[in-house]
């Protein structure tokens with residue numbers, strides 16, 4: 001199994017998303033740039049290479065804002081990393097010269113975020129004027145480059161109704177790119193304005209179901225794409241996912257969870273996610289062992305009524 005190194009370059013993002021985990025932004029909207037010492041990152045790259053790592057993903061929150069990003073990617077390539085993924089908001093990639101330098105340095109995959117099929121919806125999430133146009137320009141620049149591109153959306157209060165439209169937009173506009181939709185509910189435990197950011201699953205489900213239907217209709221025979229999509233909603237309780245995905249996607253999602261969870265822990269003995277919980281009725285659920293449970297903040301805010309053993 002491929003060993004993957006995750007490197008957080010600790011650089012602040014150019015967006016200001018409503019769900020951002022960077023508390024400095026959520027509190028005051030300020031952008032603080034923090035640059036991790038490049039030498040300390042190189043030490044990690046070298047150490048990982050020596051024990052056989054050949055894949056790395058770079059996060060930041062915005063790795064492309066790191067002053068030494070090209071040098072660091074080049075260093076990873078020099079140390080025999082083959083798969084170098086950049087997880088980015090993508091705004092800097094609107095500059096095609098910069099993009100080409102990143103690819104020439106060794107980046108082989110980009111994962112970008114998109115929150116809506118139109119400027120208003122996307123920027124209601126990013127709270128950054130011009131970010132939609134910059135993202136689309138970046139995607140246009142990436143089209144035709146010899147790299148894999150994945151697009152990730154996150155459904156929030158501001159955009160969940162746009163998920164099916166967004167899925168159709170991406171299929172039509174960027175057919176070479178992978179796509180999936182994640183849930184903000186799983187990772188928003190520290191937010192003070194939870195209801196402003198996180199929608200109820202029940203409200204979002206019809207739009208997500210429609211998105212899944214559109215995606216599956218287009219790519220039903222393309223297993224890598226379907227697998228990528230089935231990773232969506234990984235941390236959403238399976239009783240909810242079963243109301244969104246059809247049988248095939250649900251089965252794939254279950255397989256992916258089994259695989260992931262088995263790598264990390266034995267859920268019969270321990271439950272690793274402190275911010276997640278199971279409720280009493282979960283004990284009779286067929287998904288009990290492979291379900292991540294429900295975010296505690298979600299239960300505190302919206303209650304348990306939506307979760308029923310299946």
Ligand code: SF4
Nearest residue numbers: 237238239282285291
């Ligand atoms: S009922 Fe509980 S264990 Fe079953 S899928 Fe829902 S949250 Fe998970």
